[in-house]
Amino acid sequence: MIVNNSYGIFLFYFCSIIQLIIPFVFGTNNYVKMYPKLGENVTLKCGNDYTKKADVSWKMNHKELPGRVSILTNGDLFITNVEKSDSGTYVCDLGTANTYADHVPLNEIELKVISVPSPLVGVKVIPYTVLIHILWKPVEDDGGFPISNVTIRIKEINNSDDKWITVYSNISSLQKEIYHLQFNTLYIVEMWVANIVGNSEKTVVITKTLSELSEIDLEKHLMEGIDKFHTKAWIFAVVVIMTTFSIFGIAFCYLLLKDPRTNKRLDDVEDVERIELIPNITLNPGYCET
Known part of the structure; x- marks a missing residue:
């Protein structure tokens, strides 16, 4: 019975030590995204229940943390009244883990502060x-x-x-x-x-x-500026239009007079060909027009 109790106590302490060592050496490889609103208070979890304030270190994009942050007793990071400049990637790790090569931190949190959009401009x-x-x-x-x-x-x-x-x-x-x-x-x-x-x-x-x-308003609108219209411009426009119509009329009349003469010449040519064709057929029955 005493052996079993001792074995249980040993197993409990062994598991506790393993839980502390694994994050210390290998990290937890957690990556979280957060979108707090402008002016809110935000708490960033470190991701390890066994850590304390003295055991962890926080970094932001490999820079110094904002002045409005504080590390809580459980290792979490608390930010009051977040601003747009607080956006970035926050990394939580054990303070003594920096000496390990290829070490994965306890937690990484991408913080992006959002707000209402700016008003419309140029309306x-x-x-x-x-x-x-x-x-x-x-x-x-x-x-x-x-x-x-x-x-x-x-x-x-x-x-x-x-x-x-x-x-x-x-x-x-x-x-x-x-x-x-x-x-x-x-x-x-x-x-x-x-x-x-x-x-x-x-x-x-x-x-x-x-x-x-x-x-009445439409009539005024249509007649607006009529007193400024020059009569010479009106006469020039009428002359151009009448000249254009005259040219089209003359061309149309020429086509009408030319067309009957052309048809008459074509008919005369066909009659001559028919007259020449009749004697050839009479004298030579095997004659074929080629």
């Missing part, structure tokens, strides 16, 4: 009577994560019904048209982009659709 709204054409430039900063789409909202400013028209557009199209609007009406346009973190800051534009032209 331009071109109004028409019953539609508006919206243009924008590519987003300068996607926040470290792909942008899903562009959200556009529009509504009448003087309308008491708080009813928005919402449309979506692909971020790469850089333009969008919105139809079925009222003419001569004030509209407010809101635009933003979003990724997995959230929405960017809104871009707000106020525009007014154009008025519907009446018949």
Whole structure:
């Protein structure tokens, strides 16, 4: 019984020592990716339950760690209010393992801080009577994560019904048209982009659709600038047009007069050939036209 107890205690201590030695010599070969949001507190696990603060060392891309980090008593790394500059690869290892060649660290963590994308820039709204054409430039900063789409909202400013028209557009199209609007009406346009973190800051534009032209306005629009039109230009245009039509008319008449004469000459030639052919057939029945 005593032998069995001693054997069990020995086996327990042996396994514990092995668990300490294996990570010390060979490492754990763990690789983790983390995507914390900007301003969050982050804890990076070292990956070994038997380590302590004094036993581990942390490195970031083979550089010094940021000043806002602290190593906890269990060896984990704690970062407060992460910033974009904190992105990188963090390596945790035993402090005495640097002397081993080809040593695999206890844990490697790729940290990429993400945030909401930057707002849209270069937004331009071109109004028409019953539609508006919206243009924008590519987003300068996607926040470290792909942008899903562009959200556009529009509504009448003087309308008491708080009813928005919402449309979506692909971020790469850089333009969008919105139809079925009222003419001569004030509209407010809101635009933003979003990724997995959230929405960017809104871009707000106020525009007014154009008025519907009446018949009098159309007449004024068509006659606009008529007083500045020079009569000599009008006379020159008429002369050019009449000359062109005259040339086409003369050419057409010439073709009509020439065609009957040509047909008459062809008919005369065929008659002569028929007259010459009759005596040859009469005198020589075996004659064949070749």
